[in-house]
Amino acid sequence: xxxxxxxxxxxxxxxxxxxxxxxxxxxxxxxxxxxxxxxxxxxxxxxxxxxxxxxxxxxxxxxxxxxxxxxxxxxxxxxxxxxxxxxxxxxxxxxxxxxxxxxxxxxxxxxxxxxxxxxxxxxxxxxxxxxxxxxxxxxxxxxxxxxxxxxxxxxxxxxxxxxxxxxxxxxxxxxxxxxxxxxxxxxxxxxxxxxxxxxxxxxxxxxxxxxxxxxxxxxxxxxxxxxxxxxxxxxxxxxxxxxxxxxxxxxxxxxxxxxxxxxxxxxxxxxxxxxxxxxxxxxxxxxxxxxxxxxxxxxxxxxxxxxxxxxxxxxxxxxxxxxxxxxxxxxxxxxxxxxxxxxxxxxxxxxxxxx
Numbered sequence: 001x002x003x004x005x006x007x008x009x010x011x012x013x014x015x016x017x018x019x020x021x022x023x024x025x026x027x028x029x030x031x032x033x034x035x036x037x038x039x040x041x042x043x044x045x046x047x048x049x050x051x052x053x054x055x056x057x058x059x060x061x062x063x064x065x066x067x068x069x070x071x072x073x074x075x076x077x078x079x080x081x082x083x084x085x086x087x088x089x090x091x092x093x094x095x096x097x098x099x100x101x102x103x104x105x106x107x108x109x110x111x112x113x114x115x116x117x118x119x120x121x122x123x124x125x126x127x128x129x130x131x132x133x134x135x136x137x138x139x140x141x142x143x144x145x146x147x148x149x150x151x152x153x154x155x156x157x158x159x160x161x162x163x164x165x166x167x168x169x170x171x172x173x174x175x176x177x178x179x180x181x182x183x184x185x186x187x188x189x190x191x192x193x194x195x196x197x198x199x200x201x202x203x204x205x206x207x208x209x210x211x212x213x214x215x216x217x218x219x220x221x222x223x224x225x226x227x228x229x230x231x232x233x234x235x236x237x238x239x240x241x242x243x244x245x246x247x248x249x250x251x252x253x254x255x256x257x258x259x260x261x262x263x264x265x266x267x268x269x270x271x272x273x274x275x276x277x278x279x280x281x282x283x284x285x286x287x288x289x290x291x292x293x294x295x296x297x298x299x300x301x302x303x304x305x306x307x308x309x310x311x312x313x314x315x316x317x318x319x320x321x322x323x324x325x326x327x328x329x330x331x332x333x334x335x336x337x338x339x340x341x342x343x344x345x346x347x348x349x350x351x352x353x354x355x
Contacts (some may be wrong), residue, residue: 003178008143008168009034009076011179012102013042015150016074018181021100022048023073025062027055027081030114031170032104035076056081060088067097068211070196072154076102078170079120080111082128089163090129093228094213096195098157101135102150102166104173107339115339116170118259121316124167125288132225134232135165136239137287139258143177145285151182156239160231161195167287169312171260171341232289241285242294245269250303251280253351254329256295256321257310258284261341265310268347279351280304287317295324304329306354310347311335 006014013035016024024043026036036052043050053059059075063085066073077085082103092099105120107113122128124137136156140146146168153164193203197211215221243262246269247254257265262283269279282298284291299307307329309318315333322331334350336342 003180005176005178006143007034007174007176008146009104009173010038011143011147012076012150012166012173013038014181015147016100016154017042017046017048019072019151019154021072021074021154022046023066023071024048024050024075025053025059025066025073026050026075026077027053027059029078029081031106031116032076032078032102032173034173035102056084057088060085063099063101064088064092064095064097067092067099068095068197070192070198072098074100074102076104078104079106079108079117082120082123086123086129088129089135090127090131090133091213092163093133093135094131094224095211096161096228097163097211098154098161099163100150100153100157100166101163103168105167105169107337113339114170116260116312116341117337117339118169118261118312119314119316119337120167121287121311121313124165125290125320133228134288135163136160136235136289137165137167138241139167139285139287140172141259141262141283143172143175144179146172147179147181149285160235162231167259169259169261236289239286240289240291240294242291243283243285244294244298245281245283246273246278247280247282247298249278249280251278251301252303252305253279253354254298254301254304254307255279255281255310256284256307256317257281258287258317261310261312264342264344265347268344268351271344272348272351277351277355278303290320290324292320292324295321296326296328299325299329307331308350308354309333309335310342312341313337
């Protein structure tokens with residue numbers, strides 16, 4: 001594999017193609033519009049389809065249609081655009097269709113601003129649409145990991161027949177970094193003929209497939225939700241991802257941070273280490289399922305005096321950190337969400353304040 005210098009948004013688009021996705025529907029919104037620009041050019045070269053919907057609401061149901069037919073399909077958007085897709089995402093999850101959603105977050109609430117933020121954590125992890133459902137949520141810390149997670153997202157969507165979200169902030173989409181792409185594509189799902197509405201003649205079957213989310217019988221709907229819950233529990237057992245940094249030291253503070261914010265935290269940790277202050281980091285790579293056991297274990301280390309969640313939000317992830325720690329140590333929070341990324345020096349001051 002050779003490295004190519006690419007902008008994050010364009011690398012995500014190329015990764016989707018290499019994962020076998022030939023169906024992309026989207027509506028432009030900063031700071032992720034370059035994905036659509038890139039795929040508008042690239043998809044015709046691989047006999048793919050790009051269609052710009054009249055709105056994000058329409059795009060959500062275009063995704064539902066293609067996913068229900070068993071096709072690999074993706075959309076990308078940002079914050080308020082994903083809000084408009086919330087109803088469709090709930091339908092897709094309920095109907096158990098695989099699809100990939102990418103959210104390159106901007107500041108909010110409301111129109112907010114176009115600079116990077118992590119203010120959509122609740123939206124991605126706690127639902128965003130209606131009902132008891134979850135997406136599997138992957139959080140890259142740079143362009144290379146965005147490529148890898150985008151390709152892996154299609155495999156995970158197929159594995160669980162469930163929507164998967166890539167949650168990155170505006171920096172992920174706009175930064176340029178050298179990336180490598182795997183030489184081989186992710187294989188097509190082998191079981192889609194068992195459920196997809198791809199036509200009886202296509203699968204040489206006399207059996208009609210039905211994709212639906214409507215259950216008028218209360219007992220049937222309850223059982224359906226229990227089946228979905230079992231799937232989310234399987235995700236928690238099999239597909240929790242996280243990275244540790246400096247947790248092999250006798251750290252006095254444990255940072256929990258994700259995405260590009262975690263990269264700033266690593267720089268802070270390196271600086272503090274030179275000053276004789278040991279700090280550890282756990283970076284969730286899956287925000288759902290959340291690495292609760294890893295965080296609880298790290299917080300329980302005898303040298304650890306405090307746990308802090310550092311985010312580009314007003315503290316949305318801190319709730320999950322607190323639930324993970326379960327009172328073993330005090331959990332604090334530091335964050336900013338106007339679009340300015342906290343500096344390592346500012347984080348150093350916060351850490352020293354804890355001590």
